[in-house]
Amino acid sequence: MGRAPCCDKANVKKGPWSPEEDTKLKSYIEQHGTGGNWIALPQKIGLKRCGKSCRLRWLNYLRPNIRHGGFSEEEDNIICSLYVSIGSRWSVIAAQLPGRTDNDIKNYWNTRLKKKLLGKHRKELQARNKGNGGILKQENSSSLLLQQNSAQQLHPCWPQIPVLPLSSPYTNQSPSFNDQDSIRKLLIKLGGRFSDDYQPILDGLNLQFPHGSNSLSSTQQIQEEQVHVGSSALGCMNSIGHNQVQFGQSNEYCAELVQGQGSFITTAIGEMVSSNDYSRRLLGGSLEFFYGEEMITDNKIMGACASSSCGQSTNWGETSSSLMYPSLVASNYEGVRQEMPRECAFQELSYPGAQ
DNA sequence: AACCGCAACAACCGCCACGCT
DNA sequence: CAGCGTGGCGGTTGTTGCGGT
Numbered sequence: 001m002g003r004a005p006c007c008d009k010a011n012v013k014k015g016p017w018s019p020e021e022d023t024k025l026k027s028y029i030e031q032h033g034t035g036g037n038w039i040a041l042p043q044k045i046g047l048k049r050c051g052k053s054c055r056l057r058w059l060n061y062l063r064p065n066i067r068h069g070g071f072s073e074e075e076d077n078i079i080c081s082l083y084v085s086i087g088s089r090w091s092v093i094a095a096q097l098p099g100r101t102d103n104d105i106k107n108y109w110n111t112r113l114k115k116k117l118l119g120k121h122r123k124e125l126q127a128r129n130k131g132n133g134g135i136l137k138q139e140n141s142s143s144l145l146l147q148q149n150s151a152q153q154l155h156p157c158w159p160q161i162p163v164l165p166l167s168s169p170y171t172n173q174s175p176s177f178n179d180q181d182s183i184r185k186l187l188i189k190l191g192g193r194f195s196d197d198y199q200p201i202l203d204g205l206n207l208q209f210p211h212g213s214n215s216l217s218s219t220q221q222i223q224e225e226q227v228h229v230g231s232s233a234l235g236c237m238n239s240i241g242h243n244q245v246q247f248g249q250s251n252e253y254c255a256e257l258v259q260g261q262g263s264f265i266t267t268a269i270g271e272m273v274s275s276n277d278y279s280r281r282l283l284g285g286s287l288e289f290f291y292g293e294e295m296i297t298d299n300k301i302m303g304a305c306a307s308s309s310c311g312q313s314t315n316w317g318e319t320s321s322s323l324m325y326p327s328l329v330a331s332n333y334e335g336v337r338q339e340m341p342r343e344c345a346f347q348e349l350s351y352p353g354a355q
Numbered sequence: 356a357a358c359c360g361c362a363a364c365a366a367c368c369g370c371c372a373c374g375c376t
Numbered sequence: 377c378a379g380c381g382t383g384g385c386g387g388t389t390g391t392t393g394c395g396g397t
Contacts, residue, residue: 016365016391039382055383056366068364091385103365106386111363359397367389375381 013048017057021047025054026062034058060103067099071108079105079113 028045035041039051047054060066071079075097082093090102090109097105 014367037382050367052368052383053366059384060365088386102385107364110387115362357397360395362394363392365389365391368387369385370387371383371385373381373383376379 011048012050012053014053017049017061021049022057022062025058029058029062056103060101065099066101068104071112075100076113076116079109080117083109 024045024047025041028041034055035044037051038055041047041051042049042054049057078096079093082089082096086092088106088109090106094100094102094105
């Protein structure tokens with residue numbers, strides 16, 4: 001009401017930014033800030049650009065201390081770990097990598113990291129196929145996935161997963177399903193995106209919340225830490241725990257995971273982070289969140305979701321129990337947080353001039 | 356040298372949540 | 377309180393450059 005429209009699209013320039021435009025935008029923001037209104041900014045400067053475009057240009061390219069390219073192995077690991085943990089929440093992932101933008105990370109993942117992991121998985125599949133006497137002859141994970149889905153009612157299609165002792169190198173706590181306080185804390189901590197989508201999880205865990213306390217509005221009260229983790233994970237739990245696919249909204253990662261691709265990603269990531277303490281701990285916490293501790297041993301991170309898509313011998317009542325130890329996860333998650341380097345602590349990026 | 360395919364990156368699009376009027 | 381504008385985010389598309397044939 002009474003506000004100017006976003007921009008006059010007819011008079012807005014599109015396409016690559018010229019150095020002159022960059023200079024104008026950068027010098028203005030450095031001197032005056034954004035003024036809290038990106039839409040009005042281009043008019044003030046005399047740029048024929050959409051305000052959104054200016055904002056993106058500033059955030060992704062012009063603001064100080066931005067790094068492009070040259071991702072280190074450490075950064076790869078962190079990205080992969082966080083992707084497994086929270087899915088394609090690029091802005092959150094970017095917040096853990098100083099100097100990196102969500103756009104950069106997103107591109108990097110889509111163009112390199114994903115393929116890197118795919119390559120690893122293909123190699124592993126081939127090796128495994130040889131070991132299995134050629135039972136598995138899929139050329140890629142998607143064909144494997146198809147076979148899994150079509151044959152899931154009939155035959156197990158993944159190697160039997162050894163049942164490993166439920167102990168973790170990162171905690172001495174024993175899992176307890178009765179620790180509803182911890183569960184509640186975790187879910188509340190995840191609260192940023194925690195909504196009714198995940199009500200079935202609460203139902204499945206038999207949680208008793210005070211009236212209305214599991215609603216989005218109440219969880220938002222506890223967002224001072226800005227931890228927006230777990231929508232994907234919760235969605236996956238939702239799917240796994242109920243032995244049926246109930247994808248949460250926009251839960252692409254969960255879809256991937258349950259369909260089987262996620263398992264190869266986590267397998268490969270498991271290898272990637274095996275020599276990296278921070279990533280291993282981070283991944284350990286996050287994957288335990290998915291799979292339970294048995295998934296994080298000697299890099300054998302696989303099986304739960306693969307099994308879920310196979311529907312093989314897994315008893316889902318048992319599996320979901322062994323998969324989810326919320327109290328354990330919560331404590332591990334805290335541990336991971338506390339042990340993170342300061343610059344990696346979960347926090348929102350703040351930009352000069354940003355509101 | 357020309358063409359083609361692919362990878363990498365920049366930018367746009369559309370949706371959503373939130374706050375303002 | 378409804379409607380609208382804005383900021384923010386993730387997905388997708390467009391462009392460019394490079395390597396191979």
